[in-house]
Amino acid sequence: MISETARRRFDALIGRYPEKRSALIPLLHEVQAEVGHLSPEAVDWVAGYLGLSPADVMSVASFYDMLSLEPTGKHLIYVCQNLTCTLLGAERLIRHLESRLGVRIGETTADGKITVKRMECLASCGTAPSIQVDGVYHHHVTPEKLDALLDALQRD
Amino acid sequence: MTFEKILTRYQEIPGYTGTIDEYAAHGGYRALAKALKQMSPAEVVEAVKRSGLRGRGGAGFPCGVKWGFIPKDSAKPKYLVVNGDESEPGTFKDRMLIEEEPHQILEGVILASYAIGCRRAFLYCRGEFVRGAAVLRQALDEAYARGYLGRNILGSGFDLDVVLHRGAGAYICGEETGLLESLEGKRGQPRPKPPFPAASGLYRCPTVVNNVETLSNIPHIVLRGPEWYATIGPAKSTGPRLFSVSGHVARPGNYELPMSVTLRQLIFEHAGGLPNGRRLKAVIPGGSSSPVLTEQHLDVTMDFDSLAAVGSMAGSGAVIVMDDTTCMVRVGEIVSRFYHHESCGQCTQCREGTAWLHKVLRRIEHGQGRKEDLDLLLDMCDNMKGKTICVLSDAAAMPIESYLKYFRDEFEQHIRERACPFARGMGD
Numbered sequence: 033m034i035s036e037t038a039r040r041r042f043d044a045l046i047g048r049y050p051e052k053r054s055a056l057i058p059l060l061h062e063v064q065a066e067v068g069h070l071s072p073e074a075v076d077w078v079a080g081y082l083g084l085s086p087a088d089v090m091s092v093a094s095f096y097d098m099l100s101l102e103p104t105g106k107h108l109i110y111v112c113q114n115l116t117c118t119l120l121g122a123e124r125l126i127r128h129l130e131s132r133l134g135v136r137i138g139e140t141t142a143d144g145k146i147t148v149k150r151m152e153c154l155a156s157c158g159t160a161p162s163i164q165v166d167g168v169y170h171h172h173v174t175p176e177k178l179d180a181l182l183d184a185l186q187r188d
Numbered sequence: 189m190t191f192e193k194i195l196t197r198y199q200e201i202p203g204y205t206g207t208i209d210e211y212a213a214h215g216g217y218r219a220l221a222k223a224l225k226q227m228s229p230a231e232v233v234e235a236v237k238r239s240g241l242r243g244r245g246g247a248g249f250p251c252g253v254k255w256g257f258i259p260k261d262s263a264k265p266k267y268l269v270v271n272g273d274e275s276e277p278g279t280f281k282d283r284m285l286i287e288e289e290p291h292q293i294l295e296g297v298i299l300a301s302y303a304i305g306c307r308r309a310f311l312y313c314r315g316e317f318v319r320g321a322a323v324l325r326q327a328l329d330e331a332y333a334r335g336y337l338g339r340n341i342l343g344s345g346f347d348l349d350v351v352l353h354r355g356a357g358a359y360i361c362g363e364e365t366g367l368l369e370s371l372e373g374k375r376g377q378p379r380p381k382p383p384f385p386a387a388s389g390l391y392r393c394p395t396v397v398n399n400v401e402t403l404s405n406i407p408h409i410v411l412r413g414p415e416w417y418a419t420i421g422p423a424k425s426t427g428p429r430l431f432s433v434s435g436h437v438a439r440p441g442n443y444e445l446p447m448s449v450t451l452r453q454l455i456f457e458h459a460g461g462l463p464n465g466r467r468l469k470a471v472i473p474g475g476s477s478s479p480v481l482t483e484q485h486l487d488v489t490m491d492f493d494s495l496a497a498v499g500s501m502a503g504s505g506a507v508i509v510m511d512d513t514t515c516m517v518r519v520g521e522i523v524s525r526f527y528h529h530e531s532c533g534q535c536t537q538c539r540e541g542t543a544w545l546h547k548v549l550r551r552i553e554h555g556q557g558r559k560e561d562l563d564l565l566l567d568m569c570d571n572m573k574g575k576t577i578c579v580l581s582d583a584a585a586m587p588i589e590s591y592l593k594y595f596r597d598e599f600e601q602h603i604r605e606r607a608c609p610f611a612r613g614m615g616d
Contacts, residue, residue, distance in 0.1 A: 053374075054371060057370065095358060098315045098356045099356050114526060115476055115519065115522050116277070151357075152275070153275060153276070153279075157279075157432060158280050158441045
């Protein structure tokens with residue numbers, strides 16, 4: 033499940049901290065990127081690697097919004113649902129995403145390409161409404177801009 | 189009012205991209221050279237104390253005093269942890285500093301580490317800041333390559349390593365002990381205090397946790413002197429502050445200003461006032477945790493003490509402006525949903541209180557409110573304040589109390605008419 037190169041990278045990661053458990057969250061990011069999501073097998077692997085119980089790792093993995101225990105699509109869209117973005121149209125964007133993709137927010141399209149999630153304040157209120165697509169910010173988003181973004185993701 | 193920009197001055201240089209060469213060419217790392225050659229660690233702490241710098245993360249605690257709490261005789265390692273987990277709704281200034289001025293932060297980190305005797309510092313960067321983390325990574329590599337980090341910095345004998353650590357999405361990790369737990373690889377559940385981090389923080393060692401903007405001020409204080417710094421702004425709220433202005437304004441953005449600026453000047457002069465000829469209804473002056481203000485408060489100055497005196501707080505410096513199309517019950521529903529989602533769950537008052545606040549506000553907004561609900565909300569808020577390990581519970585209760593204080597009629601109208609009287613304005 034975990035390649036030799038990735039494993040060497042993880043060893044280096046652990047070396048940065050006085051206590052190796054500190055590497056847990058960075059490691060979960062890395063394993064999630066490697067495996068796609070934090071499957072039970074991935075959680076077990078991390079637990080074994082750090083000498084923790086799977087339940088302990090699970091308690092951490094389930095605490096943080098960016099760590100996903102479920103498979104997600106190839107592309108991940110975060111829509112900010114906090115106050116400024118809502119004042120400036122976030123709910124309209126969510127309705128547009130739902131109708132265009134045929135999913136409810138929080139779900140993944142049937143072809144496995146796109147997951148859409150609500151997120152709390154993305155610290156981009158000056159350019160609201162804001163979304164993140166695969167970690168990249170998009171500002172002053174309108175349904176038209178969303179369509180162009182979705183066209184590109186669906187072609188991919 | 190013209191004000192000499194300090195933290196954002198580099199952004200006014202044409203073509204500036206924030207590399208180490210550009211930063212150094214415009215005076216960067218001179219404060220570090222000055223401190224390492226001419227000042228003892230105690231003198232750096234003293235300078236920061238005399239500058240009057242107060243923390244920019246939310247609580248406004250005097251930075252030099254915090255540094256002074258680190259025991260000098262402890263045999264344990266001392267740690268500096270940088271709080272780059274900006275997530276107070278409405279706030280987007282630390283992300284800008286991280287993406288645009290990473291070396292200003294690093295210079296502050298090195299100076300702070302020198303002052304408190306830290307040899308390994310941790311930079312906790314919010315997980316969602318993917319670009320920010322990449323910018324910091326590059327800046328760290330540059331600083332190591334030029335000898336500003338690592339062994340024997342600038343020939344001074346001072347060693348420092350800085351570890352970049354990415355979070356994974358949890359507001360509570362902005363609370364300093366929640367952040368320390370997270371950095372230790374655990375759920376971000378805040379710790380009971382005392383002991384405070386200065387006595388027992390990261391790995392049970394003496395620790396200072398400072399916000400990104402706070403640390404960005406340090407090079408300027410060291411280079412130009414605390415006396416110069418203390419002349420900026422009101423006597424007890426010195427130095428520049430970054431105000432993140434958003435919502436119903438013509439020119440949202442980050443504005444670097446002295447804290448003597450009034451709320452009116454910030455909204456109407458700097459951010460261009462409200463668009464579409466709308467009227468101001470309400471304004472959140474310091475992030476979503478801060479109690480709301482209205483038109484009657486516009487002449488308040490944006491310093492820590494004046495905002496407290498009008499019943500709100502300076503918080504994270506995030507100003508959210510709302511016009512007269514805004515439904516305050518809907519605002520309460522959004523804000524309470526946020527705190528409910530972000531409550532770490534370890535204290536009953538917060539876990540249950542945030543859930544119930546959201547549930548009741550939601551039913552009022554959706555036309556199912558009961559006439560006893562408003563007193564119920566106030567009763568719940570009362571039971572949530574001052575009773576928990578950290579202040580997330582207070583931060584959830586205070587804004588709701590303030591919406592009821594200034595807009596009770598609007599809540600009553602929702603209940604009476606069994607519907608939201610606003611035509612789902614709210615940008616829908």
